[in-house]
Amino acid sequence: MAKTRKIISNLLETYRKYRLAYIFVMPAVFCLILLHLLPLLQGIWMSLLQMDQFTISEYLGAPFVGWKNYYDVLFNSSSPVRLGFLSAVRNTIFYAIIVTFGTLGIGMIVAQMLNRQFKGRNVLRGLFLFPWIVPTFVVGMLWGFMWQKETGIINIILYDILQIHTWLGWLGVSADKPFWLMGDPKTLAAIIIPTVWRGWPHPMLMLLAGLQGIPHDYYEAADIDGANGWRKFWYITFPLLKPVWAILLLFGLIFNVYAFNIVYMMFGNGAGFPGEWGDLLMTNIFRNSFQRWDFGTGAALSFILMVVMMVVVNFWYKFYKGVEEG
Amino acid sequence: MKKIFRILFVVLLCFSLWSCGGRGADGKIKLVMWIMPNSQEPVNDVRNVLRPFLLRNPEIEIEVVALDWGSAWQKITTAATSGDAPDIIQLGTTWVGSIGSMDAMLDVSQNVRDIGGGSNLFVDAAWSTTLIPGTERIVSVPWIVDTRVMFYRTDVFRRLGLTAKDVADWDSFEKTLAKIKAADLTIENKHIEPLGITGKNDWNVIHSLAPxxxxxxxxxxxxDFKSSVINSAATQRGLLYYIGLVxxxxxxxxxxxxxSYQxxxxxxxxxxxxxxxxPYSLKGMTTPPERGGGGGTFVAKNFAVAPYPAGPLGRYTFCGGSNLAIFKTTKHKEAAWKVVEYLTTNEKAQIAYSQMTGFLPALKSAYNNSYFTDDPFRRVFSDALRSSKAYPAIPAWGQMETVVLTRDLGLMWDEVVRSHGDYSLTQLRNRLDIIQREMNVILTxxxxxxxxHGR
Known part of the structure; x- marks a missing residue:
């Protein structure tokens, strides 16, 4: 009893001490609960219900089925929610990793270029931002046309202008113009390339800001020591940019695992199926759960994905702490 | 002062709650109608069709809202669960079974009976989509109809001495295509390819294969709608013929x-x-460019339409389109029904809307109008409706169409492309066996x- 009283008095004392801070923080906490925590709890509750087209009108009062939706997602291979699930997981892993590191890599190279003084630098910086301001829906739709076999600009450039079929012929590869969107591994490249094209300006901007924050003295000292460009990058730029890298890595992975728009739009503006090498987790969940009005399994799948992402974020946090301490 | 504010607040609250009830300040009945983009100016076109009705029924006011097909699925679900729904909604015919099973739509069976409606009033295939098989509950009324026919180049046919009879059945159709290919024609600087079809990246994946x-x-x-028969020998024969053309x-x-657009x-x-x-493409090709159409081109002056070629067991074409339904949550059932009745059974309204959108009327009697009888192309469409078929309006159809059929038949096309012309019966059979298994899980x-849960 005395212990409880002590805890309460401590809490009250802390409140009195930081009262103003708590009052200021209160609206944000309230919004967080209202807009984030409650829908999350509602989602978890939905994942335990049989909420489909027959019971949707009962909404949160739909029949309680416990772990059935989780069982269907994880173990019931004949469940419609599992159609193409494994290939979607495989594609998402490839997609998220390649896009995240691809955007970071290109972003870093361009940021290094723009970090030098030259005429027209500001104009170039503005121009480089162009892909990033194109909405993802538009990117998907445009690249859907660009990848087409005969009329798409990509095959026209590669085969009609650059004549790469002559090179490919020497290598023994088929000299025909390829289909990019017809469900073989090339489809994965066809969804990754536009995403990297659209996404790299963001890390470029962040890394450029990071580069401009590195004192120039370090590089001058390295010059005196006779370090070459690569060494300067590896021993000065890279370690000092690690906090920026780490944040971009986290944002990139989360954003790309949850990617939807570009892939959804690229195959007949949302009408077609992306194929075994084009379907991602989000397009898969959207089709198998929400387009089937099976909100219960959709919620279960989303919750499982959220837990997986929490594990990824936890690993990242340990890495980030290491970076900070370093 | 505080007291005045409190009274004002209560009065405002009462006013806002009252207007939510669906009556405007002028005492008019306010109805909300959700439609899809059926034409270039979807909202204006529906308003124009409704004008005579609204003049006769000044107590009714209708707010027309155009959704897009992509988001409509989600919005209807939200409306069905939240109760914050419009009064009237346009439903694609393939959605009726699924949305009907949600118990969100008003049963209009009695209203339809009162107007002497049924298969005698509406196009047969469209009528078959109005209720879930096995129930007597009509939850939607046919409004507009979409069916498919063959568009062909009359100049090409003339040059090669071909007529519509040469595309009348599968055998002659294939021979005609081979003849066009062998002729290796170039007209108006365009090399003529025999046939254009869509494959997987399209919303017509199933509709193109169904005929x-x-x-x-x-x-x-x-x-009996209890199991899938998609892997039958007959289906294999039909699909193999179609794939064979590729x-x-x-x-x-x-x-x-x-x-399809491409x-x-x-x-x-x-x-x-x-x-x-x-039929909307017929409208597109016969509308002059200054009114947003594709008329005036060389092809627009040199084309005709014909029915689908007849197969070994008959001639069928796909029948789709849209029905009108009333949400159960409406506070103005009578007024909403009046609007639905006018749009679906008034001959003038049906023809006017058909003229605006290109879609065909669902009302049978509209086809006796000179708009259809005097135009040879439209006559082909109205004849095609007699041999048209709609998908069954069963609760499972929506799920099967999106998750299984679009996906798996898309995969079939992927395999056709990857096989470089060697796509075999065994490959098709394996694909259809998978589709059948998946369909059966959903159907059961x-x-x-x-x-x-069915009510």
Whole structure:
């Protein structure tokens, strides 16, 4: 009893001490609960219900089925929610990793270029931002046309202008113009390339800001020591940019695992199926759960994905702490 | 002062709650109607059709809201669960079974009976989509109809001495395509390809295949709607014939990744001698460019329409379109029904809307109007409706169409492309076996749930 009283008095004392801070923080906490925590709890509750087209009108009062939706997602291979699930997981892993590191890599190279003084630098910086301001829906739709076999600009450039079929012929590869969107591994490249094209300006901007924050003295000292460009990058730029890298890595992975728009739009503006090498987790969940009005399994799948992402974020946090301490 | 504010607040609250009830300050009944983009100016066109009705019923006011097909699915679900729904809604015919099973739509069986409605009033295939098989509850009324016919180039046919009879059945159709290919024609600087079809990246994946399946005696589900029959020998025959046209080079293989708009536009630009499309494309090709149409082109002056070629077991075409339904939550059932009744059963309204959108009327009597009888192309469409078929309006259809059929038949086209023309019967059979298994899982589960929760 005395212990409880002590805890309460401590809490009250802390409140009195930081009262103003708590009052200021209160609206944000309230919004967080209202807009984030409650829908999350509602989602978890939905994942335990049989909420489909027959019971949707009962909404949160739909029949309680416990772990059935989780069982269907994880173990019931004949469940419609599992159609193409494994290939979607495989594609998402490839997609998220390649896009995240691809955007970071290109972003870093361009940021290094723009970090030098030259005429027209500001104009170039503005121009480089162009892909990033194109909405993802538009990117998907445009690249859907660009990848087409005969009329798409990509095959026209590669085969009609650059004549790469002559090179490919020497290598023994088929000299025909390829289909990019017809469900073989090339489809994965066809969804990754536009995403990297659209996404790299963001890390470029962040890394450029990071580069401009590195004192120039370090590089001058390295010059005196006779370090070459690569060494300067590896021993000065890279370690000092690690906090920026780490944040971009986290944002990139989360954003790309949850990617939807570009892939959804690229195959007949949302009408077609992306194929075994084009379907991602989000397009898969959207089709198998929400387009089937099976909100219960959709919620279960989303919750499982959220837990997986929490594990990824936890690993990242340990890495980030290491970076900070370093 | 505080007291005044409190009173003002209560008064405002009462006013806002009162207007939510669906009556405006002027005492008019306010109805909200959700439609899809059926034409270039969807909202204005519906308003124009409704004008005579509103003049006769000044107590009714209608707010028309245009959704897009992509988001409509989600919005209808939200409306069904939240109760914050419009009064009237346009439903695609393939959605009626699924949305009807949600118990969100008003039963209008009695209203339809009162106007003497039924299969005698509406196009047969459209009427079959108004209620869930096995129930007597009509939840929607046919409004507009979409069916498919063959569009062909008369100049190409003339040059090669061909007529519509040469595309009357599967055998002659294939021979005609081969003849066009062999002729290796170039007209108006365009090399003529025999046939344009869509493959996987399109919303018509199933609609394009269905006529070939039906015409060979195949189907998607059994007559009792309990199991899938998609792997039947008849279905295999129909699909193999259609795929065979690609394998034989009568269809340029790049078509298989293009959508309906591209094929339609390529036909109008002179690329294809033949393709299949709906009545809206007829409207597009006969509307002058200054009114937003594609008329005036070389092809628009040199085309005609014909029915689908007859298969070994008959001639069938796909029938789609949209019905009108009333949400159960409406506070103005009578007024909402009046609007639905006017739009679906008034001959003038049906023809006017058909003229605006290109879609066909659902009302049978509209086809006796000179707009249809005097135009040879529209006559082909109205004749095609007699041999048209709609998908069954069963609760499981929506799920099967999106998750299984679009996906798996898309995968079928992927395999056709990857096989480089060697796509075999075994490959098709394996694909259809997978589709059948997946369809059966959905059919069984949906039937179980429908029995349990169906109202």
């Amino acid at each position: 070939w399946i039906w015409s060979s005696g195949g189907d998607f589900v059994s007559s 394998k034989k080079g009568l269809v340029p293989i790049q078509c298989l990744e293009q959508n 094929i339609s536009s390529d036909f109008n630009n002179g690329v294809y001698a033949i393709y299949f499309d709906g 589960e949906a039937a179980k749930q429908w029995q349990k």
